[in-house]
Amino acid sequence: MSPNAQLLTISPDCQALLLPIVADEPDLQAGLPLTQPELDELALIRHPAQRTEWLACRVAIRQLVEQLSGVYKGLYKDEYGKPHLRGLPWSISLSHTTGWAAAVLHQSRPVGIDIEPIREQFQRVVPRTLSASEIAHAAGLPERLAVYWCAKESLYKLYGKRQLTFREHLHIDPFTDGATQLTGYVRLPDHTETLTICCYTIGPGLLAVAY
Incomplete structure (x- = not known):
């Protein structure tokens, strides 16, 4: 778990993680598995702060997956742009704002975070x-x-x-x-x-x- 991250237990099946963004882009990306579609999406983001927020959301969801002893293999988006975990059945949602990233994982039902x-x-x-x-x-x-x-x-x-x-x-x-x-x-x-x-x-x- 990242230093200063705040883990919130929403319900027995649901946890959220709030992550202050203190690392730079290379540190956030180091070791983070990104699929080719994710790399293509990241390449379209020009603003440095938005790139770090995008990466930090994925760091946060990876840490939630690993809390449950899962293997994080990256994300894919459905036809509506909603993110899903590759190879895992759990529902997730991501959010970010200046200096902060957040992610939530629910093991049995749809979930949303902001x-x-x-x-x-x-x-x-x-x-x-x-x-x-x-x-x-x-x-x-x-x-x-x-x-x-x-x-x-x-x-x-x-x-x-x-x-x-x-x-x-x-x-x-x-x-x-x-x-x-x-x-x-x-x-x-x-x-x-x-x-x-x-x-x-x-x-x-x-x-x-x-x-």
Whole structure:
């Protein structure tokens, strides 16, 4: 496990890892098995910080796999861009922001993760991401808006398909400030799921895991 990494036990079958990015690109890539499609994807990333974030996510998921005595053989992406482990049946999700990478692994069901700093810019995305009742509950407070955004991002990553909008299809029940467990929903015309979202004040601001 990397120094300063924070391991979170979400449930008996689910663990997340939050990793501060302190290593440079060569150190992150050293010994990390990358498939040719992954190398091709990395080659398209020009910004140095984004390259280190991309690599750090894979370091984090590798460490989670090895925690379970698995052999990490790299990732592949499905037709929707959702990442999967090569040769292992476990579900994963990745997230990164400036200076931080996060990964989550669930042994038996789909999972999604998101990390976000708390910032004023969330106010700008309110009309297209929150329902009327969610807007009323958020009351313009940056901390609540961040929770809604982070929670909905984790739901979106869990579902892992396109044709979803945050406002119409992803919903979060009202929550008390500081709540660590939320209830979320994916609501489509022919399908509804009720999901648990664990929310942590940690690292750059917030970390949410939906499962």
